[in-house]
Amino acid sequence: MGSIADELTSILGPGKVLRDEATLAVYAVDQAPVVDYRLPAAVVLAESIDDVQATVKACAARNVPLVPRGAGTGVSGGAHASDGCIVLGLERMNRxxxxxxxxxxxxxxxxxxxxxxxxxxxxxxxxxxxxxxxxxxxxxxxxxxxxxxxxxxxxxxxxxxxxxxxxxxxxxxxxxxxxxxxxxxxxxxxxxxxxxxxxxxxxxxxxxxxxxxxLPREVHTIAAFYPDFRQAAAGVLAVGKARVQPAIMELLDGGSLAQLDELHGSDLASRGAALLLVQTDGFGAAAEADVVRKVLAAGGAVVTTETSAEAEQLVELRRNSRGVEVDDEYRVGEDVAVPRSRLVDYVAALEALAEVHDVSLKVVAHAGDGNLHPTFWIDRVNDVVDAGALRRLNTALDASIVAALEMGGTITGEHGVGQYKLRWLGLEQPEPLRQLQRRVKDLFDPSGILNPGKAI
Amino acid sequence: MGSIADELTSILGPGKVLRDEATLAVYAVDQAPVVDYRLPAAVVLAESIDDVQATVKACAARNVPLVPRGAGTGVSGGAHASDGCIVLGLERMNRxxxxxxxxxxxxxxxxxxxxxxxxxxxxxxxxxxxxxxxxxxxxxxxxxxxxxxxxxxxxxxxxxxxxxxxxxxxxxxxxxxxxxxxxxxxxxxxxxxxxxxxxxxxxxxxxxxxxxxxLPREVHTIAAFYPDFRQAAAGVLAVGKARVQPAIMELLDGGSLAQLDELHGSDLASRGAALLLVQTDGFGAAAEADVVRKVLAAGGAVVTTETSAEAEQLVELRRNSRGVEVDDEYRVGEDVAVPRSRLVDYVAALEALAEVHDVSLKVVAHAGDGNLHPTFWIDRVNDVVDAGALRRLNTALDASIVAALEMGGTITGEHGVGQYKLRWLGLEQPEPLRQLQRRVKDLFDPSGILNPGKAI
Structure with missing residues (x-):
């Protein structure tokens, strides 16, 4: 009996089974931090449900782990390869x-x-x-x-x-x-x-x-600059209290504004220490935007007079800010969510952690649902890895997770647990709940071949 | 060892365990048709989580089935008692x-x-x-x-x-x-x-x-009368095509209007053979209502000039129409949902079924999501049960379920399968899917004591 890769090649044809080193390396990881780098035995690029079924059956027969994968844009390691696994790419099934x-x-x-x-x-x-x-x-x-x-x-x-x-x-x-x-x-x-x-x-x-x-026909976008981040976070609650449901409510701190300025040549940081971007949409967009402008101004914001189109560009900047991180820093980032009323407290806790651990902080948040993406970072001064700096970053990171949980939050608002966040899952979910999930997993996948070591 | 009722009485105290015949009869059924009338051994009215845990543990030890119950307003028999079960009422846990x-x-x-x-x-x-x-x-x-x-x-x-x-x-x-x-x-x-x-x-x-x-501050309600039901159903799609998302979109046919008239002394039936009630809400409510009025009028509706307040009364009538069914008819009703584009076809199918089986039809629908509550009925001419009439009703009912499934629908949009709809579940869900659900049930409840014979 040949290898699983040989068998899959003979079942699916060589065009769907990739085994060269370069391809294996590309499909070994998604965009998450890599804690345990492993190469797959082969990459299958399925073109049909039949291909997927054939691949799963072949792997099941040999007890070979399977790692399904879309575009590999995940940031929690849900598509990181296991040793000797088959990465099952679904990108060709794109109709x-x-x-x-x-x-x-x-x-x-x-x-x-x-x-x-x-x-x-x-x-x-x-x-x-x-x-x-x-x-x-x-x-x-x-x-x-x-x-x-x-x-x-x-x-x-x-x-x-x-x-x-x-x-x-x-x-x-x-x-x-x-x-x-x-x-x-x-x-x-x-x-x-x-x-x-x-x-x-x-x-x-x-x-x-x-x-x-x-698709909303009308969209209004408001940019509100604040002298500090906490006031901006309070603005989120003020919009809620006005019972306006924006389509988008993004919160950026000074560090994030400085980064955008560096990347795009804008001058956002000069306009405030925090930015709250609010987008209303639908038939009531204009009326909602009026209310939002009023309550934000009352809360200390400088609500810019720029056109909605200019503010929309800011939303685009924010939207695209991921994946263009600068390379001259060490950084760790997360994806916690807290109840909205705790946004202000949580940001204060993050600031305190940054100070205690002597690291820098920048924060963006999907503030409408309390989902934050804080990043702790330290300038990289030369090419030598600074182990002390990395330790401080990770200590601050772990503490930020604990702080979110203490405020009734969750370790992951939207990125998923994947492989990377498993270490924190036990802080959020007690053992009986985790045990029940393992039993559900066993029921669906008794041999444990489907993406082992992920999610639960 | 005494009975389970004795044991629960001694654990919880007599005030929480009811055993008199009248109470048992009340808690034996919810508001669904009764296919298999059974009396519980006792009714536990829990006042705390501790009470619930103690009850479950006692039942688990003796393998006695438990039927949890809220207000008993379900219409699929999810709270019908099993023989000798404990009905676990949660109505006192109302904080x-x-x-x-x-x-x-x-x-x-x-x-x-x-x-x-x-x-x-x-x-x-x-x-x-x-x-x-x-x-x-x-x-x-x-x-x-x-x-x-x-x-x-x-x-x-x-x-x-x-x-x-x-x-x-x-x-x-x-x-x-x-x-x-x-x-x-x-x-x-x-x-x-x-x-x-x-x-x-x-x-x-x-x-x-x-x-x-x-809570929306502004609500606009529109009443649109149509010469026939199919045109009204087409109005639902027209509102969708205008990309307006109403909060409420209720469709009532002539039979339903006549019933409301009989109950409330209104004269709705004289104004059309079908009524589409549309409610928009939120900051865009007025603008949305304008669009809705325009597209419905273009589709053949008489959009009444009555005030929003008057139209709102119609919504209240519709909202409260359940539970005031007249007693001088035999009737069977359902809760299917079909893809919105099939609303017109499905109503046509219902009308054809009513004609073929010589029964009357009335239909109300949560038209915005394709969820219909058709009722087939026959006048009750005297106190003798007319077996032939009941047969015709049930044949039409079964056929209406099959017709919904053939159009890509589901047997239950919102009422649940309970006990009553189990007979149709196999028409919608193939055996492997049902088997998987049974295995999930076994995982959570290996002894099968939790509401047996319901839902799946």
């Missing part, structure tokens, strides 16, 4: 099978790029609401695997809220269809919801029926 | 433990009445979005158990979309906390979503953290 404009649904293969679905939907005045920062390159399958969020989910919901039905290849290679084609449906258990966010550990999503929402 | 106005969340016991939570939230400009017709008397726990819908879920989501965290007593009596206090959170599997809609078959919900939405 939008149907857009049902009257039903306001779409049926897609898992490798469809989020932005491509949005472009196709926009032709009908519709949109796929989840908009992770990676939306231009990430796949719907990956969005489903991580239950991806984004900027506009306080108003439009996370990925789970847009998924009606799934086609899933189970650990034995069989194909399961869950959910319903209708907006509402309560027949049986919500297995669809169980698969969403399970990071490929319960089954491999090979198709999805998603609900589309209405 | 709103906390309203976090800034976080826009509430923490409630399961027996809190939906309307009571809404009243308490309204004081903060907030609302609990799920609004089943029974909202004045149904409990949050029951809403969670059935993943209840209502009138405004096309815009605001179903119960699942408003539940952030649950406290659940498992089949062994242990207490589990799932979910998160934040709007977003993706740590581990979505067990919260798995419990929602599981009808008490996986665990007993003893607490919930729910997300509250903004």
């Amino acid at each position: 939008i099978l149907k857009i049902n404009a009257d039903d306001e649904t779409a049926v897609v293969e898992p490798g469809v790029i989020n932005a491509d679905l949005n472009d196709a939907a926009a032709a009908h005045g519709l949109m796929f609401a989840p908009d992770p920062a990676s939306f231009r390159i990430s796949t719907i399958g990956g969005n489903v695997a991580t239950n991806a969020g984004g900027l506009r989910c306080a108003k439009y919901g996370v990925t789970r809220d847009s998924v009606l039905a799934l086609d899933v290849v189970l650990a034995d290679g069989s194909l399961l269809h869950t959910g319903h084609q209708t907006f509402k449906g309560v027949a049986g258990y919500d297995l669809t919801g169980l698969f969403v966010g399970s990071e490929g550990t319960l089954g491999i999503v090979v198709g999805a029926t998603v609900r589309l929402k209405y | 709103i433990l906390k309203i976090n106005a800034d976080d826009e969340t509430a923490v409630v016991e399961p027996g809190v009445i939906n309307a009571d939570l809404n009243d308490a939230a309204a004081a903060h400009g907030l609302m609990f979005a799920p609004d089943p017709a029974s909202f004045r008397i149904s409990t949050i726990g029951g809403n969670v158990a059935t993943n209840a819908g209502g009138l405004r879920c096309a815009k605001y989501g179903v119960t699942r979309d408003s539940v952030l965290a649950l406290d659940v007593v498992l089949a062994d009596g242990s207490l589990l906390h799932t979910g998160h206090q934040t709007f977003k959170g993706v740590a581990g599997y979505d067990l919260t979503g798995l419990f929602v809609g599981s009808e008490g078959t996986l665990g007993i919900v003893v607490g919930a953290t729910v997300r509250l939405k903004y």
